[in-house]
Amino acid sequence: MHLFSLRIQEKEQFLQISCPLSVLLWLLASFFGFSIRMGDYESSSTPTHEREQHLIAAARHIMQALRSSSFQTDDLRKTLSDLESHLSAIAAITESKTEEFSEFEKRLKSAEEEVFSWESNDQIMIWDSGPVEASNYLKSIDEIQTLIQNFTGLSVDEYGKHKELLYRADSVLQLAMSRLEEELIHILVRYEQYLEPEYMSFRLSGADIVYDESFVSVEEESIEEASQRNRYTNESDDYYVVDLVQPLAIPHLKSIAKAMFASNYGYEFCQSFINTRKYALDKYLVVLGVQIFSIEDVLKMEWTSLNLEIKKWSWNMKIIIRVYLASEKRLFEQILTEFGSVSSFCFLDISKATMACLLNFGEAIAMGSRRPEKLFSLLDMYEVLADLLLDIDALFMEETGSIIRIEFHELMKSLGNLAKTTFLEFGNAIATSNTSSNPFSGGGIHPLTRYVMNYIKTLTEYARTLNFLVNDQCIEDSNPALELEDRQGIEDSFSSTFYPTAHHLLSITSTLKSSLDSRSKLYKDAALQHVFLMNNIHYMVQKVNSSKLMFFFGDEWIREHIAEVRQHATSYERATWSSVLSLLRDDNQRSHSFSKASSRERCRAFSIAFEEVYKSQTGWSIPDLELREGLQISTAQNVIQAYRTFVGRISGNISDKDIKYTVDDLEKYIFHLFEGSPRSLHHAFIRRR
Incomplete structure (x- = not known):
């Protein structure tokens, strides 16, 4: 016991x-x-x-x-x-x-039946069937999640009923997640919205003008106006964040996201969401005409084609960043905000390839040569990036997007430096431009003058950008005259804010005048030299006086150059008509009349000299009508007055038939001068009875 x-x-x-x-x-x-x-x-x-x-x-x-x-x-x-x-x-x-096992199995079986019922109807989408069906399906998923969470904590034999039921629950949950992925893709595709027409493909205006580096002649149509069309064609100041997916689908997408993330299938949701949105973005890029160019492709491209691609790039950058990507980010935030940084990672994933394509093109441009014809495109690109700077910082403000922000800022800096250098070296391009050994025909407005003045006239549209870029440039000029122009023309007439840009514009025109002076010396006729300089300086004054250039150059510059035009007109008259009119003067100051023989000889000599002037100077060109008529009137006044006096003095010595041209004839012929079409006087000498 x-x-x-x-x-x-x-x-x-x-x-x-x-x-x-x-x-x-x-x-x-x-x-x-x-x-x-x-x-x-x-x-x-x-x-x-x-x-x-x-x-x-x-x-x-x-x-x-x-x-x-x-x-x-x-x-x-x-x-x-x-x-x-x-x-x-x-x-x-x-x-x-x-009882717990029995209840678990009962609830699992009910959820299984709901999930399996849709697998047998795989041609019918759950969310297309109605909100009740979608709600029931999500409730079944919630039930499975709850069962798994509760049952996992039980301490029972893992080789028994417990393992079997958990395996069944995991299997049906996996099947449900696969179905939710299909539903997600279907909803994104079905409810996708396309952008409005104003946000679609770029269309270049037919009036666009492309500068080239050869300084060839351009049409007289205002290049400034053409440039304005270049810069603003198809552009709008209004950009909107739009709905890329119909708003009614947002709750559906959020419910699917919530269910999948709660089931630890967040990665699968993100991959399906990203891939579907990438496909939509790729379709939009095709509509925009976005192409992928290698750096080598860009560097080898002809300027006309490259200029067009740059304009498309500028348009696409604004639309893609300010409209499409901004809208895409809002869509991601609407669906994924409650899941922390997931939204930022997903947005970066969908946008990085497109941003890389756009930035790589810009980097290729920044690697190109410094040629004058590129300056406007460089400035356009720089201004586009500067305008989008805040948008980029907002889109990629998280650490995950820092690489895109950094590359964007670096590209803007590179383009700005290239634009600044190209602008500052434009004067050198003028000075070293090819000078033909033959003078420009007719003494008209040289193509270089047209090119340069229209070029700098267009540059005034970029004044603020240029001033920002060159503001830190050390200005050293050894030309006292230019310094005087700077002081009087800029500080008195224009805000000192734009002094750096104005200084360089004045430097460019100074270089242009030096080049024109050298080209004028190619003419053997001194009178034609003055006509050439008169034409070109007058054209410069016109461009300055009729545009924003007047604010950069100032009134003093305009007055000085108008005086130069008048001086060249006076010099022309002296060089051409002094010798001709000397034939009408009597060398013997005490004599008040000519002998008969002398009168006839002087008439003949004057007629020959006038005909020579007429033959050559009708081929000379003064394109500006007002300038041409002014010089014709001034010439006529001097010549006609001298000729009328001469005819009056010899009228008693010779008959009318000895006088080849009447006063009216001369006046009419003088107004044929400078029209750019050579003529000859075949005046038959007819004796008057």
């Missing part, structure tokens, strides 16, 4: 450490001499909760036998009572687990 008491004490200590039910059953059997095969209750093929029920029944059977024994003691009865309490507790727990 002492041994029995020891066993009872050992059993109680064993119970206190909550031994497994199967061990408890074995202990009872061994203590009290019962024979039992534990293998009957531990078969792995028997579900856990059923095995526990068998063990409890066996334990109670042993305890019932002990109660019926004849050698019960108080200790035994107390021990059996304690055992009964433990068995009841274990039975209650086992029953609870049994």
Whole structure:
């Protein structure tokens, strides 16, 4: 009996450490001499909760036998009572687990049926069927998620019912996630919205003018106006963030995102979302005409083609960044904001390839040569980037987008430096431009003058940008006259804010005048030299006086150059007509009349000289009508007055038939001069009766 008491004490200590039910059953059997095969209750093929029920029944059977024994003691009865309490507790727990498994399986089966029902109808989309169907499907997914989370925490045999149910739940959840991916793509495609026509492809105006580096002649149409069309054609000051997906689809997309992220399928959601939106972006880029050029392609491209691509690039940059990507970012934020930085990473993923394409083209341009014809395009590109700077900083403000921000800023700096250098070296390009050994025909406005003046006239449209770029340029000029022009023309008449730009524009015109002076010396006729300079300086004054250049050059510059035009007109008259009119003057100051022979000879000599002037100078050109008529009137006044006086003095010596040209004839012929069409006087000498 002492041994029995020891066993009872050992059993109680064993119970206190909550031994497994199967061990408890074995202990009872061994203590009290019962024979039992534990293998009957531990078969792995028997579900856990059923095995526990068998063990409890066996334990109670042993305890019932002990109660019926004849050698019960108080200790035994107390021990059996304690055992009964433990068995009841274990039975209650086992029953609870049994109910949990049953409830889990029931709920899982219901969710499975909902998921499987749509797999058999894979041609019908859930969200197309209505909000009730979509809601029921999402509820089934929520149910599966809840079951998995609750059931995962249970401490049960992993080789039993527990593992089987978890595997079923994971499988059906995976199937549901796959279906949600399909629904996501379908919704994005079905409810995709296309941009308005004003945000579509770039169309170049037919009136666009392209500068080239050869300083060839351009049409007289205002290049400034053409440049304005170049810069603003197809552009609008209004840019809007638009809905790339119909608003009614946003709640659907958010519900799918929430379900997939809650199920740890956020990566799969993002990949499907990004790939679908990338496809939409690629389609839009095709509509915009965006092409991928290598640096080598850009550097080898003909200027006309390259200039067109630059204009398309400028248009595309604004539309893609300010409209499309801004709208795309809003879409990502609408769907993914609640998931932290996921939205930023996804947006960067969809936009980085497009931004790389645009920035690479700009970098290729920045690597090109410094040629005058590129300046306007460089300034356009720089202004586009400067205008978009805040947009880029806002789109990629997170650390994830820092690489794009940095590359954007660096490209703007590179283009600005190239534009500044090209502008500052434009004067050198004028000075080193090819000078033909032959003079410009007719003494008209040289193509170089037209090119340069229209060029700098257009530059005034970029005054603020140029001033910003060259403001830090050290201005050193050794020309005192130019410094005087700077002081009087700029500081008195124009805001000193634009002094750096104005200084360089004045320097360019100074270089142009030097080049024109050299070209004028190619003419052998001194009179034609003056006509050439008069024409070209007058053209310069016209361009300055009729444009924003007047604010850069000032009134003093205009007055000085108008005076130069008049001086060249006076010099022309002196060079041409002094020798001709000398034939009409009497060398003998005391004589008031000519002899008959002298009168005839002087008439003949004057007629020959006039005909020579007429023959050559009708081929000379003064394109400006007002300037031409002014010089014709001035010439006519001097010549006609001298000729009328001469004819009056000789009228008594010779008959009218000896006078080849009347005063009216001369006046008419003088107004044929400078029209650019050579003529000859075939005047038949007819004796008047």
